[in-house]
Amino acid sequence: MKFSSAVLVSTKKVVIDRLEIPKLCYGQILVKVLYSSICQTQIGEIMGKRGKDYYLPHCLGHEAVAIVVDKHKSVLKVQVGNKVCLSWIKGSGIEAGGTKYKNKNNVTINAGPVNTFSEYSVVSENRVYKLSNRDNAISSVLLGCAMPTAFNSVFNSLKDIKNGPIYIFGCGGVGLSTIIASKAKKIRPIVGIDISSKKLKVAKKIGADKVFNFKNNNFNKQLVNYSKSNFPVIIECSGNINVLNYCIEKANIFGGKILVIGNYPKPSSIKLDPWNIIKGKTLMGAWNDLDNFDNKFNFFKSKINKNFSEHFFGNKIYSLNEINKAIKDFTKGRVIRPLIKF
Secondary structure, eight states: OEEEEEEEEETTEEEEEEEEOOOOOTTEEEEEEEEEEOOHHHHHHHTTOSSOOSSOSEEOOOEEEEEEEEEOTTOOSOOTTOEEEEESSOOSSOOOOOEEEEETTOOEEEEOSOOOSBSEEEEEGGGEEEEOTTSOTTGGGGGGTHHHHHHHIIIIITTTOOSOOEEEEOOSHHHHHHHHHHHHTTOOOEEEEESOHHHHHHHHHHTOSEEEETTSTTHHHHHHHHHTTOOSEEEEOSOOHHHHHHHHHHSOTTTOEEEEOOOOOSSOOOOOOHHHHHTTOEEEESOOOOOOTHHHHHHHHHTOOTHHHHHHHTTOOEEGGGHHHHHHHHHTTSOSSOEEEO
């Protein structure tokens, strides 16, 4: 059976190709994708900002909702007909690795353990999470990447944090998810910071107590006046090295934490003044444990609702054939997160 898929053939060049579904191997599942979305990691990959790409041409995407249409007999986690969330995050089940498709010219098209910019996808058992028929298909797309990253950061990496203020730099998909997670953990006040007034308006709608525009000439003065120079917890979601440096300098001495989620282009580097460490500041990543993600998935799922999808995706829905328009609109800031319907 043939299907359409978005394929990255070279840096900045995504084309729609017709691929053939291969015979399923150990640990593999065939799914029909319903909805997928695009995050900054995928944009970085498309634009060549994540280092040398050794797998061109290859399929894209790592967050979606789909229906299981076939599986290898070794797969026990799901059954044919199940609605599932697809994610880059490893859970229980077999790590089947990537797969290889063939196009009409018999060219090999590579794909990782999860790929979602396709009508159909072959994915690894440990990258699927079962949904109920009651779960909203559109909002559940967020469980593939943005929501779990944010909730893991707030509920696990920052599990000892009980009170705010908490400062979130970057109010894109992950930043907004972090606001939702902070609100769910009852950390207050929540401060959202971005250069987009559109994103800041959404941040206020979903739970930020205060927002600041980083582009304002008097931004630093406004922020310091509000905070009284108290920055106990900062979450950096912007992926901008200059913003990360700013966060490190602003964090409290004697216990200030800077949690980093942002995607930075490769190669990137920072110059870290060792006195920031001596003064008791902690710089940490978003994922700090090896707990099985299945144990967390249902908890994170219980904290989202279908209304969140309206804030992230708006009313615009793209088709697969509009994938390049979706990418352009996303990079230009016209949408917070593009939604693709198959």
